[in-house]
Each structure stands twice: as structure tokens, then as C-alpha cells.
Amino acid sequence: xxxxxxYIINGGTPLSGTVTISGAKNASLPILAASLLTxxxxxxxxxxxxxxxxxMFLLLESLGKKVTRNKDQVLIEELGELGFEAxxxxxxxxxxxxxxxxxxxxxxxxxxxxxxxxxxxxxRPIDLHxxxxxxxxxxxxxxxxxxEVSAGEEGLIGAxxxxxxxxxxxxxxxxxIMMAATLAKGTTVINGAAKEPEVEDxxxxxxxxxxxxxxxxxxxxxxxxxxxxxxxxHHVVADRIExxxxxxxxxxxxxxxxxxxxxxxHLEEAIKKFxxxxxxxxxxDDTTIVAKGGSAKVAVDFVTLPHPLFPTDLQSQFLAYLSxxxxxxxxxxxxxxERFMHAAEFNRMGAxxxxxxxxxxxxxxxxxxxASVMSSDLRGGAALVLAALATKGKSEVLRVYHIDxxxxxxxxxxxxxxxxxxxxx
Ligand code: EPU
Numbered sequence: 001x002x003x004x005x006x007y008i009i010n011g012g013t014p015l016s017g018t019v020t021i022s023g024a025k026n027a028s029l030p031i032l033a034a035s036l037l038t039x040x041x042x043x044x045x046x047x048x049x050x051x052x053x054x055x056m057f058l059l060l061e062s063l064g065k066k067v068t069r070n071k072d073q074v075l076i077e078e079l080g081e082l083g084f085e086a087x088x089x090x091x092x093x094x095x096x097x098x099x100x101x102x103x104x105x106x107x108x109x110x111x112x113x114x115x116x117x118x119x120x121x122x123x124r125p126i127d128l129h130x131x132x133x134x135x136x137x138x139x140x141x142x143x144x145x146x147x148e149v150s151a152g153e154e155g156l157i158g159a160x161x162x163x164x165x166x167x168x169x170x171x172x173x174x175x176x177i178m179m180a181a182t183l184a185k186g187t188t189v190i191n192g193a194a195k196e197p198e199v200e201d202x203x204x205x206x207x208x209x210x211x212x213x214x215x216x217x218x219x220x221x222x223x224x225x226x227x228x229x230x231x232x233x234h235h236v237v238a239d240r241i242e243x244x245x246x247x248x249x250x251x252x253x254x255x256x257x258x259x260x261x262x263x264x265x266h267l268e269e270a271i272k273k274f275x276x277x278x279x280x281x282x283x284x285d286d287t288t289i290v291a292k293g294g295s296a297k298v299a300v301d302f303v304t305l306p307h308p309l310f311p312t313d314l315q316s317q318f319l320a321y322l323s324x325x326x327x328x329x330x331x332x333x334x335x336x337x338e339r340f341m342h343a344a345e346f347n348r349m350g351a352x353x354x355x356x357x358x359x360x361x362x363x364x365x366x367x368x369x370x371a372s373v374m375s376s377d378l379r380g381g382a383a384l385v386l387a388a389l390a391t392k393g394k395s396e397v398l399r400v401y402h403i404d405x406x407x408x409x410x411x412x413x414x415x416x417x418x419x420x421x422x423x424x425x
Pocket of ligand 1: 025026027029096123124125126127128129165166167168169170171172173198312313334335336378379406
């Protein structure tokens with residue numbers, strides 16, 4: 001078996017300096033998929049260089065697009081005929097591949113998407129994607145592991161629908177249906193839409209391509225269908241989860257980090273919680289935050305919920321911080337109740353965390369002890385790195401490929417802040 005990369009970390013040093021935040025993975029992925037809605041070129045900048053983004057490039061290329069990257073800039077062109085099948089070999093590497101369903105059905109009248117399988121965050125249904133596309137008059141059937149979507153003779157037809165689930169709303173389902181509706185006949189109203197900044201960023205690009213979308217960023221999105229979309233230029237919004245991760249890196253190691261090219265406004269609720277927990281956060285301007293480890297780490301309770309509330313994608317990192325806070329914290333995971341695989345690894349480092357039915361009870365300890373630990377998902381992996389950086393001695397974080405999916409140049413950025421971290425096999 002090929003050897004998997006791991007991090008070796010000698011922790012215990014406060015991280016200090018300046019870090020520049022990359023473009024958001026979760027904005028870039030649907031934005032790349034949106035290129036399927038037009039024949040014309042799409043020019044993007046601030047696209048992070050990540051494993052998940054490379055998988056989306058592969059998918060677009062397998063569908064007939066040509067993708068050219070030059071540093072953070074990406075050009076997507078269409079040279080031949082577009083295909084309509086998202087194959088198993090790509091979808092099984094990244095669930096977000098399902099984002100091509102809406103654009104392909106809108107543009108070609110059909111899409112065959114390999115059904116995404118299990119996921120290490122627990123069950124991740126796609127019923128809302130299906131409900132949305134069916135509301136636009138498409139039919140869906142599953143055969144041989146593929147979902148076959150067909151728009152029928154008339155193409156997609158605008159409709160009113162509700163896309164909320166018992167856990168709130170789905171970012172990707174909202175994005176998928178918003179993209180599909182841009183080329184549908186008539187008007188679509190999506191109630192219960194996800195309000196995440198990445199949905200807004202996608203709508204910005206689509207409107208630049210000639211779509212008529214209003215309300216993105218609220219829970220009601222209205223899309224007036226148009227005949228065709230054209231090429232556009234777009235700058236991808238900053239990654240709010242990477243921003244939050246570096247805030248916690250400063251706080252956990254007792255350092256001070258200036259975080260540039262971020263959007264503090266996208267993290268309002270998280271920043272409120274971080275401050276309650278003793279992290280000093282100074283918002284210098286619209287794009288700069290200075291984060292500093294406070295004198296004491298204070299236990300707090302928090303609940304993950306859809307935007308603008310506390311994001312699930314920062315749960316693991318904040319949980320790492322709270323494992324060192326004075327007192328008892330309760331963390332309730334409402335989006336993915338099974339997203340706590342990292343807790344057992346923290347406990348191997350001496351943390352005291354008990355997880356029951358989507359709720360983690362954390363009794364803070366004075367310090368963690370260095371250990372070999374294994375990441376099992378992107379954010380949990382990043383959280384283990386933070387814990388190792390805050391812990392004296394040599395730790396290893398295995399299965400770094402999870403982290404490579406979503407953090408651009410993670411170890412290089414951390415090294416520039418003084419971290420002793422190397423990637424090795
Ligand atoms: N849900 C349904 N039915 C559906 C779809 C979702 O009930 O058809 C529920 C899920 O069970 C879950 C919630 O809705 O409780 C959101 O889940 P979903 O799988 O739809 O999330 P997503 O939109 O696919 C995006 C991010 C995730 C992030 C979630 C929640 C992208 C590419 N991914 O996923 O990012 O955790 O929203 O904010 O935008 C990450 O970056 O580490 C990551 C996992």
C-alpha cells in the first residue's frame with residue numbers, strides 16, 4: 001500500500017506573524033460547476049489550490065471543459081460538446097460533485113450523476129437536491145448506482161418550493177437548484193434557502209453571467225429564468241473557515257496572528273463565542289483581524305447551526321481549544337450529529353471529552369500530551385494539528401490527505417508563523 005503523508009509537529013511554541021487567507025473552497029466548488037451553464041469562458045481568481053478543487057477540475061474536464069490554472073487564476077473554456085455524466089470514479093472522491101446536477105440539467109436537459117455514497121461526517125442525504133430539481137419539473141430515477149435526471153421536452157420550468165430540512169437547510173442543494181433555475185422557464189422561488197456567504201458569492205457570479213437572482217443570503221431566493229448565460233470574471237470570496245482556524249491557532253498556542261484578506265462579518269457569531277471563551281479578537285478593518293490568545297481559556301457552550309449561527313465546519317477546531325479551557329463546555333452538533341470522530345483522538349492526547357448522541361461534554365484539562373493521532377475528516381484533521389501545535393513535545397498527525405482537501409498550503413502558512421511542522425511519509 002502507498003505510504004500516506006503525515007505531519008510531524010513539535011508543539012508548544014506560540015504562533016505569531018501575519019497570514020493571508022485563501023479563497024473559499026466551498027464557494028469555489030459550486031462556482032466551478034456554474035461554468036457548465038455557459039458555452040463562454042469563465043475567468044476566476046482567488047481560487048485555492050486544493051485537492052477538492054483538483055477533483056472538480058477533473059470532473060469539468062471529463063464533461064468536456066478545458067481548465068487552465070495560473071496561480072490563483074482559473075480559466076474554464078468549452079472547446080467541444082458537453083457530456084452529461086458525472087462518473088463514480090470522481091463523485092466517490094468528492095461529494096460536492098453533485099453540484100453539476102443543476103447546471104447540466106438546465107443546460108442539456110439531462111444529467112447522470114453517480115450517487116454519492118457514505119461519508120465520514122455521518123449520513124448525508126440528497127433528498128433536497130432531488131426535491132428541488134423535481135419541483136422544476138425534472139424526473140429523477142436511480143439505476144446502476146446513478147441518479148438519472150431528465151428535464152423532459154419542455155426543459156426545466158420555474159416553481160415555488162421549500163428546501164429546508166429538519167436540520168435547517170442545505171448549502172449545496174440551495175446552490176444546485178439556484179443554478180438550475182437560472183435557465184428554467186419562468187420564475188423560481190426557493191423558500192428555506194441556505195443563507196451562507198458562499199451561496200451569495202455564487203449568486204454574484206451567476207448574475208454577472210446574466211442570471212436574474214435576488215435574495216441570495218436570505219432564506220428566500222427568487223430566480224427569473226433567462227434564455228442563455230454568458231462568460232464572466234469573478235473573484236472568489238475569502239474562506240471564513242480557514243480564517244476561524246487561524247484565530248484558534250493563535251488562541252491555542254498563546255500567540256498573536258494578524259489575519260489578512262478575510263471577511264470578519266462572515267464570522268460574527270463565531271467571533272462572539274471565541275471572545276466569550278477568552279480569545280482576544282481585534283477587527284482592524286473590513287479584511288483584517290488580529291487574534292491573540294487571552295490570559296485564560298474559558299469554558300463555553302455552543303451549538304452548530306446554519307449561517308449566520310456557529311458553523312459546523314469550525315466545531316472541531318473550537319472543541320480542541322475548549323479541551324484546554326477552565327471548566328465544563330457543552331457542544332451540540334446540529335448539522336452532523338456524528339461529526340465527533342476527532343474527540344476520541346483528543347482524548348488520546350489527554351483531553352476529557354464524552355460524546356453522546358451529537359452532544360460533547362468537555363471538561364477542560366491543564367495541558368494535553370503529545371501523541372500520534374489520526375485525522376478522519378478535513379476539519380477534525382485541522383483541529384488535531386492545532387492541538388499538537390499547542391502541546392509540548394513531538395506529535396504526529398496521520399492521514400494528512402484529509403487536510404489537503406481544504407486548507408491551501410496549511411503547513412507552509414503555519415511554518416511562516418513559527419510552527420515546527422513538517423509533512424513527511
Ligand atoms: N440535508 C438533508 N437533505 C439533503 C441535503 C442535506 O437533510 O438533501 C441536511 C444534512 O443532513 C445536514 C444539512 O442538511 O444536516 C447540511 O448538509 P449537506 O450535506 O447538504 O451540506 P452541504 O451543503 O453538502 C456544505 C459544505 C460543508 C458544510 C455544510 C454545512 C460545501 C461544498 N460543503 O455541505 O463543508 O459542512 O455545507 O455548512 O459547501 C467542509 O468544508 O468541511 C464541509 C463539510
